[in-house]
Amino acid sequence: MHKVLIISYYWPPAGGPGVQRWLKFVKYLPEFEIHPVIYIPKNPKYPITDSSLNQEIPENITIYKNKIFEPYFFAGFLSKKKTKQISSGVISDENPSLIEKFLLWIRGNMFIPDARKYWVKPSVRLLTGIIEKEEIDTIITTGPPHSLHLIGLELKKNLDVKWLADFRDPWTSIGYHTKLRLTKASQRKHRQLEKKVANGCDKLLVTSNTTKTEFETITTTPIYVITNGYDIPESELPFSALDKKFTLSHIGSLLTGRNPENLWKVLSEIINENEAFRNVFQLNLIGVAGQDVLNSINDNGLEFYTRIIEYVTHEEAVNYQRRSQLLLLAEIDSPQTRGIIPGKLFEYLAAKRPILAIGPEQWEGGEIVKSTNSGIVCNYNSVADLKAVILKWFHLYQQGILMVSSVNIKEYNRRTLTAKLAELL
Template identity: 55%
Template sequence: MLKVLLITYYWPPAGGPGVQRWLKFVKYFKDFGIEPIVYIPENPTYPLIDESLASEVPAEITILKQPIFEPYRLAEVFSKKSSKTISKGIIAKKEKQSLIQKLLLYIRGNFFIPDARKFWIKPSVKFLQKYISEANIDTIITTGPPHSVHLIGKELKEKLNLKWIADFRDPWTTIGYHDKLKLTKRSIKKHKQLEQEVLTSVDHITVTSYTTKEEFLEITNKPVSVITNGYDTEKVSEVKLDSEFTISHIGSLLSGRNPEKLWQVLYDLTQENDEFAKAFRLRLVGAVSEDVLFSINEAGLSGFLDNKGYVSHKEAIEIQHSSQVLLLVEIDKPETKCIIPGKLFEYMVSKRPILAIGPKDADISRLIRETNSGYFFEYSEESEMKSVILSYFKEFQEGKLIAKTERIEKYSRRTLTKEMSLVLKNLKKKSHRPK
């Protein structure tokens, strides 16, 4: 059994997609000869909580904890609401930001590089250096964001000559919200420097998208593997399909994920088609920015909106299975074409048709096309959106609306864990660390 140490900030009871990737790897690692030890913060400030995920943590694994200093707690002195929304990644448009929000964003962007969890680096290195030596561990994994976690890996690599995998659930300097952090030129330069140091000192890099792999290969000659997120074989209670024509979005809808032309298309359909107006519901599940809610209201859709807020992962899965159509929205910027949300794979396995909107050449369009799980549109393709929504509605009326999804088995969490295990075992074979 190969022992590996996973260093992660997000872990149950944290909610949201950030926790699920490595929770699922850890769940299946022992099936492939990997014994994981998990290192997490003792007192984190998680923006979302989902107690139900704790039941998926294998009882036999070792979990290590050390305290972390969280600046977001200090920020709450100035504005509890602003600090919480920023920590969730919900950033209002520039013209709608209050003075406090602008100040907090500037401080977050320029005083906490690479992120607000930077104060966990030194105590973690000190604690783990001793533990790793005593436990005879020679392979570590860091997963970010937060990218401070990768700096823990970098220091441990330098001190102990470990084999190290850096896993990027999202990119670093090309992430969509970086331009909202009011970064100075000096701060941008520091981010790029730290990113390069991590990418060139690590032994192997894993990423969740094809575009991120291409970006990283321009910076480093270290091997980069695409291991996407995926779906698990969830035990879903028997759920009936909604009697209404529900178009549901599961997950956060940040300010940038605001498809105003889709809202207009949906409103037009309610005005042009009485049967559509009687049956249609727009369901949002998860954190939704005020900008998005304002746009929906301005489009005339408030009477059709069912805004459920954050729900447990279990309930979210049930809603996916009962919805008529599943909506996926990515920010309309070139730098977000690399984002493949974890919910895409859960959408696929729910067998409900997907309506996806994003930037040109987005990686999600490739996956949707390969699996025949729905349709992808660029933001400007409103006439095409309208045509597909009408075709979905017609099938709904006939009781025939279902996704014809295929070739998704390679995205099961167990299959993906096998891929990650092979990366770890190949590293072990190449290890020449003196005993």
């Protein structure tokens, strides 16, 4: 059986989307005669945790751990709330405090490429022996944090190994990079490191065609696209199991920038105009929401209709998806986010509830919603068509026949995606 070393920061009990991709790949790789050896931090400071994911770690896999120095631990003495938010990617657009500005500047300019950079050297030292001991000839690094790719870069230089670099998110082109208050020197350093990684690995793995196109401008290394996916049975819930209220649910972090103000205005209009809608509508926000999002919701008079639950286990999140009448998917309205495909989309597909997707023009996430016939895609300027589709779905809900007839979603099954990865390896 072929052994591969997978170097990852996120691993159970980490919660959120970052842990899912490689936890699921590891689950299915042995079916394809590939034995994963895992390397993770011993004492990480995860922004959110989900201990229930420990149950999904496959038996009989080898896991190595090594201590990591986490600068966020010390930053927490300044502001635990702001540190946790910045660590998880929640960066406010509205009047950031001096502490927040300071933490952002530190994060962007003192820790390049990120705050886990101090794990690189000790990891290279430890893994050199592990690779020889386990007779490993292939290594995989997955980022963010992109400092893990620097581990792969050094191991590739020093040892006779093949290296696959997996980018779950872009590096320098990701939207929040512009908010890190980077100096010109820091921007240059990020681009240099990104290019070294892209040209130093044997293969690049990305999650969208847009990201693939971006990397093709800086490297000739072969680039492959394997999206994220779902690892749950496709839902066939009876209508009696759905929420009694007309629920619109967003699962996961509704970060700053993903604030569909046009949606809040449309919902407010319908509530004011339609008594039947007003009596049954409920907006569920399951996960962390940015303060500007909450302010917009309140400004449009939706506070009474909004239920906020900051974090739930993955199992609970899936249950919310399957019970909801509608599912909300939102992405930042920017050309830089066209290639961002939220991991939750694939579980939304499996839930088989109508998806209301709001995002930028030419958004890959929106294209998947369209191609699978799983819902409607609107932009941030949509008003009349947005109102029309919500009312259409509400009338179907009143008749007890609100459903979606999706197609071609099996290609996003985690086992199917792992087969593609195994072929690359």
